Every structure is written in C-alpha cells, then in structure tokens.
Amino acid sequence: MAPERVIIKGTSNGIIVTIGAGNWKTILRQLAQKLEQRSSFFKGGRVAVAVGERLLNEEELEALGVLLAEHHMTLWAVYSNAPDTQAAAKALGLEAEPANAPAVAQKTGRAARTPPTEPTENVTTIRRTLRSGQTVESLGNVVVIGDVNPGAVIKAGGYVIIWGNLRGTVYAGAVSPENAFVAALELKPVQLIIGDAIARAPADERRRTIIPEIAFVQDGQIVAEAWRKK
Amino acid sequence: MAGKVVTITSGKGGVGKTTTTANLSAALAIAGKKVVAIDADIGLRNLDVVMGLENRIVYDLVDVVEGTCRLKQALIRDKRVEGLYLIPAAQTRDKTAVSPEDMIALCDELRQEFDFILIDSPAGIEQGFKNAMSPADRVLIVTTPEISAVRDADRIIGLLEAAGKGPGDLIINRLRADMVQRGDMLDISDVVDVLAIKLIGVIPDDESIIISTNKGVPVIFENNSRASTAFKNISRRLNGEDVPFLNLQPEASFFQKLARFWNGG
Numbered sequence: 001m002a003p004e005r006v007i008i009k010g011t012s013n014g015i016i017v018t019i020g021a022g023n024w025k026t027i028l029r030q031l032a033q034k035l036e037q038r039s040s041f042f043k044g045g046r047v048a049v050a051v052g053e054r055l056l057n058e059e060e061l062e063a064l065g066v067l068l069a070e071h072h073m074t075l076w077a078v079y080s081n082a083p084d085t086q087a088a089a090k091a092l093g094l095e096a097e098p099a100n101a102p103a104v105a106q107k108t109g110r111a112a113r114t115p116p117t118e119p120t121e122n123v124t125t126i127r128r129t130l131r132s133g134q135t136v137e138s139l140g141n142v143v144v145i146g147d148v149n150p151g152a153v154i155k156a157g158g159y160v161i162i163w164g165n166l167r168g169t170v171y172a173g174a175v176s177p178e179n180a181f182v183a184a185l186e187l188k189p190v191q192l193i194i195g196d197a198i199a200r201a202p203a204d205e206r207r208r209t210i211i212p213e214i215a216f217v218q219d220g221q222i223v224a225e226a227w228r229k230k
Numbered sequence: 231m232a233g234k235v236v237t238i239t240s241g242k243g244g245v246g247k248t249t250t251t252a253n254l255s256a257a258l259a260i261a262g263k264k265v266v267a268i269d270a271d272i273g274l275r276n277l278d279v280v281m282g283l284e285n286r287i288v289y290d291l292v293d294v295v296e297g298t299c300r301l302k303q304a305l306i307r308d309k310r311v312e313g314l315y316l317i318p319a320a321q322t323r324d325k326t327a328v329s330p331e332d333m334i335a336l337c338d339e340l341r342q343e344f345d346f347i348l349i350d351s352p353a354g355i356e357q358g359f360k361n362a363m364s365p366a367d368r369v370l371i372v373t374t375p376e377i378s379a380v381r382d383a384d385r386i387i388g389l390l391e392a393a394g395k396g397p398g399d400l401i402i403n404r405l406r407a408d409m410v411q412r413g414d415m416l417d418i419s420d421v422v423d424v425l426a427i428k429l430i431g432v433i434p435d436d437e438s439i440i441i442s443t444n445k446g447v448p449v450i451f452e453n454n455s456r457a458s459t460a461f462k463n464i465s466r467r468l469n470g471e472d473v474p475f476l477n478l479q480p481e482a483s484f485f486q487k488l489a490r491f492w493n494g495g
C-alpha cells in the first residue's frame with residue numbers, strides 16, 4: 001500500500017487535512033478515497049488544508065476545493081509556509097496565513113519546526129445514559145459518563161471512553177483511526193467499529209466476570225483487553 | 231385540591247397500558263380517591279371496553295376539546311365504585327384532533343375535581359404519545375420482559391427525559407416466574423439494569439386478566455388473583471405508601487436480587 005500522504009483530523013476549528021510529500025495527483029486520489037469512505041461523517045464541514053512547504057498554484061488549489069465540495073465540504077483556509085502557495089490561496093479568496101493555524105499547534109512546543117497542523121484534542125462529554133434512538137456524533141473524541149444502551153449510537157472521529165456499560169453501537173476512529181480505541185466499564189456492544197475494523201456481539205454470550213475493557217485495532221482486527229493502568 | 235396527572239405509556243404496543251390504566255384507576259377509587267381515566271388512544275379506543283363502559287358513551291375526548299359538549303357530559307361514571315370516571319377516546323377521528331395544549335388545558339380543569347387523572351397513552355412515539363405525555367406530573371412506563379419491549383421503553387424514557395418529564399417509574403408486566411427460572415425470560419434485574427429507573431410494580435402473567443378483560447370487568451373488582459394484588463400495590467405506591475414487592479418467584483433469591491438493584495440504584 002502507498003504511504004499515507006493524507007491525514008484528516010477533526011478539530012474544534014473544523015476539519016484539517018494535512019498533506020505530505022508526493023505526487024499531487026496521487027495525493028488527490030488518496031484524499032478522494034478517504035472522503036469516499038467517511039464522507040457522511042465530514043458532510044457540511046469546513047476544511048483547512050495544511051500543505052507545509054509544498055508549492056501549489058491556483059489551479060491545483062481549485063481542484064482541491066472542487067473535490068471537497070463534491071463531498072459537501074467547504075475549503076476555507078490553506079496553511080502553508082510557501083509564499084507562492086499563500087498568494088495562490090489568497091487569490092482564491094481563502095485564508096492563507098500560517099498564523100491562522102489552530103492555536104494548539106503553538107502549544108506543542110515544537111511549533112517552530114512542525115507545520116502548524118496539530119489537531120486540537122476535541123472531546124465531547126456526555127453526562128447521562130444514552131438511550132435507544134439517541135445518537136452522538138463528534139469529529140473529535142467522545143466521553144460518556146453513564147451507560148450506552150442497546151439502540152444508542154456513538155460516532156466519533158477519535159476515541160470513545162464510556163464510564164458505564166456499553167451495550168449499544170460505537171463507531172470510533174472515523175477521522176483518525178490510528179490511535180482510536182473504545183474503553184468501557186462493561187464492554188458488551190451490539191456492534192463496534194474502529195477505523196475499518198468491525199466486531200459484533202457474539203450471538204450468545206453467557207455472563208462472565210465483568211471487568212473494564214479497552215478495545216483497539218491490532219493487525220486489522222479488533223481486540224479487547226482488561227482496561228487498567230499501564 | 232390539585233389532582234395528580236399520571237400517564238401510562240410504553241412505546242411498544244400491546245404490553246398492557248390499557249389493562250394497567252383500568253386497574254389502577256379502579257384500585258385508586260376503591261381506596262377512596264376520586265379518579266378519572268382518560269383514553270388518549272384516539273381512533274383505537276378500548277379503555278371503555280376494558281372497563282365495561284362502552285355502552286354508556288355519548289360524548290368523547292374530541293367532543294370535549296372541540297367544545298361540542300361540556301366536560302361534565304363526557305365524564306362516564308363507573309357505577310361499581312364511588313368516584314371512578316372515564317373520558318373515552320373518539321373512535322372515528324385521529325390523533326391530530328387533539329393537541330398537547332388541549333390535553334394540558336383539560337387536565338388543569340380536571341385537577342380541580344379529581345385526586346388522580348390517569349391517561350392511557352397510545353403506543354408509539356408520535357403525536358398521540360405527545361398528547362398523553364404533555365400534561366403528566368408522573369409517567370408510568372409499562373414493559374414486558376422482552377428485549378423489544380425493553381428497547382422501546384428505553385426509547386420512550388429518553389424522550390421523556392428530553393421533554394423534562396422523565397425518567398418515570400417502571401412497571402414490568404406479564405412476568406412468568408417459571409420461564410425466568412428456566413432462563414427463557416429476562417428477569418426483573420435484567421430489565422431494571424438496562425433501563426435504570428425506579429421500579430414501581432411487577433405484574434405476573436395471569437390468565438384471569440384475559441378472562442376479566444373479555445367480561446369488561448377490571449381484574450381488581452373480581453378476585454384476589456396475584457395480578458389484582460400487584461395492581462393494588464402499585465396504586466398504594468402511587469399514593470406514596472411503601473409497599474413491599476410480591477414474591478412472584480418461588481426461589482428465595484428473589485428478594486436478594488430485588489434488594490440488590492433496589493439499593494444499588
């Protein structure tokens with residue numbers, strides 16, 4: 001598989017697409033693929049693109065904007081360290097100052113060297129039981145203090161932590177599958193999706209000792225283990 | 231005097247809302263309260279049939295709301311017990327004939343007269359449910375020990391909470407101790423564990439309910455079956471009394487289980 005040249009993250013400031021080195025056409029194709037997989041998730045979002053030192057002209061940026069628009073997203077900013085790229089972005093009416101990068105980037109301490117593209121640790125906290133028919137969607141991470149009942153659904157861009165019983169459905173890592181996990185005091189989901197991996201509840205599960213568990217992806221498979229201090 | 235409005239609802243159909251409304255209304259009246267039961271299941275009325283008052287209907291809920299009759303004219307008095315009345319649903323109209331505001335206004339008027347106003351909600355989460363829920367001071371959620379019924383009850387509780395009417399009290403109906411014991415039916419703690427709301431009563435599956443329903447006599451008037459005792463106990467709990475739960479299961483561990491979730495939350 002081709003190396004990851006496109007990283008999509010949800011932040012409190014909208015969606016940030018970080019684009020690495022490589023052929024522009026290949027990159028657009030990768031981006032199109034990723035958007036295809038998760039477009040329902042990003043729908044309606046506004047997008048900032050971080051391109052580092054890459055030189056991009058108006059035409060190339062426009063193609064990017066059109067691709068995003070096809071997936072119902074709006075390009076609004078280009079984070080770039082290259083003056084020519086900044087100029088091209090401005091000519092298209094986009095925000096183009098590196099200074100417009102999310103504030104968090106500065107806080108990382110390595111802001112000087114790293115392109116300003118670190119996503120914010122955006123956490124949505126729910127302080128009640130999610131009941132059947134209730135859905136929580138977030139581009140960032142989700143923390144629930146309460147149960148997630150059968151028929152309730154959580155869709156998260158990142159990780160999901162449930163301080164209670166998970167008996168419903170959770171999609172985690174829809175935006176950033178790399179480090180996504182799902183942890184609960186009782187992990188008994190109807191269905192669990194982390195990134196592209198799916199796990200379903202066994203049809204007949206006899207009661208076992210209930211311990212807090214954490215589920216994550218290992219070699220393309222969802223595995224669960226006891227959730228304890230490492 | 232300010233009467234209490236108690237709505238009986240469920241989400242899933244056929245789990246025993248109408249049976250519960252009829253019996254609790256009668257039990258409260260027998261205990262000396264002045265009670266009116268309202269059938270809010272417009273278009274599918276049957277509280278009148280279960281209460282055996284069908285042949286006395288002249289006016290109905292829609293007539294009252296539309297001003298075709300005065301409120302007093304639509305109140306059917308149950309002659310078997312002092313202080314029990316019914317406002318039947320219209321059979322030929324649909325739920326849109328009544329709005330939540332209509333129900334609130336009607337109940338505010340009834341509160342002056344009655345100690346308890348019990349509303350039999352239609353199944354589902356549509357307008358009819360909203361009509362029944364909006365005037366409620368208290369909501370009783372009926373479920374059977376089946377996964378689909380519990381799932382729908384959970385949905386309803388979520389909607390009640392969102393509307394500021396939740397979480398309500400739980401009634402588990404049609405429990406069969408023999409099936410629970412064989413592991414073929416959810417037990418009380420399984421249901422309470424998921425729904426996490428207060429249990430106000432457990433009614434056994436009891437054929438005397440079907441027999442009495444067919445006769446148009448709520449079981450509570452008829453005999454001392456366990457079902458009628460269960461309804462009486464719920465009516466006392468509604469009145470604020472602390473009544474221990476019936477032992478519906480032969481095994482001794484029942485109370486231990488009960489104590490566990492009762493204390494544990």
Ligand SMILES: Nc1ncnc2c1ncn2[C@@H]1O[C@H](COP(=O)(O)OP(=O)(O)OP(=O)(O)O)[C@@H](O)[C@H]1O
Pocket residue numbers: 240242243244245246247248249250271351352353403404405433434435436437439440443457
């Ligand atoms: N505890 C019980 N034991 C045996 N039969 C019961 C019990 N409770 C209810 N039933 C029967 O189940 C059927 C449905 O009950 P009921 O009409 O009260 O349900 P409902 O929730 O009002 O239904 P709907 O959603 O159609 O209004 C009736 O035939 C009734 O006699």
Ligand SMILES: [Mg+2]
Pocket residue numbers: 247248249271276350351
């Ligand atoms: Mg009914």
